[in-house]
Amino acid sequence: MKRQEHFCADESKGQACMDYAETRKKSREVQLQVAALENGTVIDHIPSSKLFQVISLLHLEKERSAVTIGYNLKSRKMGHKSIIKIADKFFSDDEINQLSVVAPNVTLSIIRDYEVVEKKEVRMPEELIGIVRCDNHKCITNNEPMQTRFHFLGKERGTLQCHYCNREISLSEVKLV
Ligand SMILES: [Zn+2]
Numbered sequence: 001m002k003r004q005e006h007f008c009a010d011e012s013k014g015q016a017c018m019d020y021a022e023t024r025k026k027s028r029e030v031q032l033q034v035a036a037l038e039n040g041t042v043i044d045h046i047p048s049s050k051l052f053q054v055i056s057l058l059h060l061e062k063e064r065s066a067v068t069i070g071y072n073l074k075s076r077k078m079g080h081k082s083i084i085k086i087a088d089k090f091f092s093d094d095e096i097n098q099l100s101v102v103a104p105n106v107t108l109s110i111i112r113d114y115e116v117v118e119k120k121e122v123r124m125p126e127e128l129i130g131i132v133r134c135d136n137h138k139c140i141t142n143n144e145p146m147q148t149r150f151h152f153l154g155k156e157r158g159t160l161q162c163h164y165c166n167r168e169i170s171l172s173e174v175k176l177v
Contacts, residue, residue: 036114037068037085037087037111037114038087038111038113038114039087039088039111039112039113040065040085040086040087040088040089040090040111041085041086041089041090041091041108041109041110041111042083042084042085042086042108042109042111043083043084043085043086043099043106043107043108044081044083044106044107044108044109045075045077045078045081045103045105045106045107046081046082046083046084046103046106047078047081047082047103048071048072048080048081048082050082050102050103051069051071051082051084053102053103053176054082054084054099054102054103054106055069055084056176057098057099057102057131057176058091058095058098058099060084060086063086063089065086065087065088065089066085066086066087066088067084067085067086067087068084068085068087069082069083069084069085070082070083070084070085090110091108093120093123094125096108096120096122097122097123097124097125098125098128098131099122100122100123100124100125101124101128101131101132101160101171101174101176102174102176103122104122104124105122106121106122107119107120107121108120108121108122124152124155125152126151126152127149127150127151127152127163128148128149128150128152128160129147129148129149129150130147130148130149130177131148131150131176131177132148132150132160132169132174132175132176132177133148133175133176133177134148134150134162134164134165134167134169135167135169135173135175136162136165136167138165139162139164139165139167140164140165141162141164141165148162148177149162149163149164150162150163150169151163153168158170158171158172159171160174
């Protein structure tokens with residue numbers, strides 16, 4: 001049962017129904033886009049070119065619950081975008097914030113019982129471990145079996161710095177491990 005589709009279907013319900021529909025409008029708009037996810041997470045506004053990196057960063061290839069992917073959907077804001085819906089999955093902030101290196105403007109909606117109960121945005125973590133590759137060939141992380149570690153140097157600078165060799169990498173040129 002998709003309860004959002006039943007709003008004001010019966011016009012004889014009158015003003016009360018209209019008011020109720022208005023207050024629900026925002027979440028309904030989101031829900032119409034995301035169809036019927038009963039519980040789980042919707043990741044919206046993914047640049048289509050970054051979809052597969054997002055899938056990989058969240059390890060969705062190993063996910064056991066239902067994952068629905070909308071690729072190259074029309075978007076007024078972005079031209080085209082992609083959406084991922086993951087049933088019965090709620091990510092930690094750390095997992096979500098990893099997305100900041102590839103898709104900093106995605107929005108997450110947490111769905112419970114067909115309602116959007118929370119919206120989250122991605123925030124760049126101060127430290128990224130095992131996500132970004134260092135482009136200094138002499139860096140120890142490229143020569144030893146170990147995880148990379150980068151510090152975020154702030155929005156104005158827009159760079160990450162390798163913890164081990166101090167190499168700075170622009171966010172626009174980040175390569176994933
Ligand atoms: Zn390095």
